[in-house]
Amino acid sequence: MTDKTVGRFAPTPSGRMHLGNLFCALTSWLSARSRGGSYILRIEDLDPLRCFREYSELMEEDLKWLGLDWDEGGLADIGPSKPYSQCDRSDIYEQILETLRQKGLLYLCFCSRSELHAANAPHLSDGSPIYGGKCRNLTEAEIKEKLKKRGGATRLIVPDEDVTFTDMCYGEQTQNLVTHCGDFILRRSDGVFAYQLAVVVDDALMGVTEVVRGRDLLDSSFRQIYLHRLLGFEPPQFGHHPLILADDGRRLSKRDKDTDVGFLRTRFTPEQLLGQLGFAAGQIDRPEPITAKELLSCFSWDKMPRNDIKIDAAKFFD
Ligand code: GLU
Numbered sequence: 157m158t159d160k161t162v163g164r165f166a167p168t169p170s171g172r173m174h175l176g177n178l179f180c181a182l183t184s185w186l187s188a189r190s191r192g193g194s195y196i197l198r199i200e201d202l203d204p205l206r207c208f209r210e211y212s213e214l215m216e217e218d219l220k221w222l223g224l225d226w227d228e229g230g231l232a233d234i235g236p237s238k239p240y241s242q243c244d245r246s247d248i249y250e251q252i253l254e255t256l257r258q259k260g261l262l263y264l265c266f267c268s269r270s271e272l273h274a275a276n277a278p279h280l281s282d283g284s285p286i287y288g289g290k291c292r293n294l295t296e297a298e299i300k301e302k303l304k305k306r307g308g309a310t311r312l313i314v315p316d317e318d319v320t321f322t323d324m325c326y327g328e329q330t331q332n333l334v335t336h337c338g339d340f341i342l343r344r345s346d347g348v349f350a351y352q353l354a355v356v357v358d359d360a361l362m363g364v365t366e367v368v369r370g371r372d373l374l375d376s377s378f379r380q381i382y383l384h385r386l387l388g389f390e391p392p393q394f395g396h397h398p399l400i401l402a403d404d405g406r407r408l409s410k411r412d413k414d415t416d417v418g419f420l421r422t423r424f425t426p427e428q429l430l431g432q433l434g435f436a437a438g439q440i441d442r443p444e445p446i447t448a449k450e451l452l453s454c455f456s457w458d459k460m461p462r463n464d465i466k467i468d469a470a471k472f473f474d
Pocket of ligand 1: 165167168200369
């Protein structure tokens with residue numbers, strides 16, 4: 157075992173990156189590299205209908221443009237844990253799923269999206285309803301009957317237990333899995349492996365020691381820590397950063413053209429953009445041009461704001 161930091165950026169190539177994605181890449185790179193750690197670029201292309209290679213290519217180009225580098229992964233697929241694209245890792249996910257199945261921890265769920273939303277369950281912050289366990293005790297005969305009509309999603313049974321961790325930015329966090337989420341999906345009914353399963357298996361098998369990403373994924377960390385432990389892995393450290401929002405408080409989306417990296421590259425040099433991002437993240441006192449390498453010596457989680465960062469596009473582009 158080594159105590160070397162291993163960080164990662166794990167984007168989903170479902171569109172050109174936006175400013176928020178770039179901020180995530182930068183923060184995760186600074187966090188790992190400022191401790192002398194190594195860095196992995198993993199491509200989270202689980203969903204074949206949403207992910208395209210051309211976006212992965214653009215993503216690599218955009219990261220390089222900004223001055224970020226990685227030691228493993230990417231489209232070149234270099235490193236001891238390859239493949240680094242999730243679409244090529246199905247056999248690994250299936251094997252792990254089988255170990256859970258054999259322990260009796262999984263069951264098939266046939267609830268449709270509308271049934272789930274209609275079930276009156278309160279909703280998680282990401283909009284998904286808390287699952288009450290409706291399909292947990294179906295009989296073999298009922299399952300057989302339902303399978304004639306549609307495939308089932310595979311859910312993991314969760315215990316009535318609190319999961320606690322200390323976030324590098326937001327401090328101590330606790331959540332009860334039953335009251336906040338319920339049995340969660342590890343494989344969708346269309347056969348696609350769920351993000352929660354893939355991310356845990358990959359972070360563990362790739363030796364990732366710190367997971368740095370936007371605070372919109374903080375809620376997922378409880379499920380992921382639980383799954384790490386269930387599979388006998390040591391969970392990584394987690395650091396969630398505030399989100400970059402539009403000046404009206406709106407979440408950025410890959411459809412917003414004015415924060416799309418393609419557009420930003422026509423307006424900024426990498427150093428200008430890094431100066432703006434470094435300043436917004438509290439790492440430097442003035443939004444003056446700076447390189448990614450220069451930002452390394454300034455980086456500290458203590459300086460990271462806890463509140464989301466509103467970007468006033470008009471001012472930002474002055
Ligand atoms: N693939 C996810 C995304 O692009 C990030 C997952 C993670 O960092 O755990 O939002």
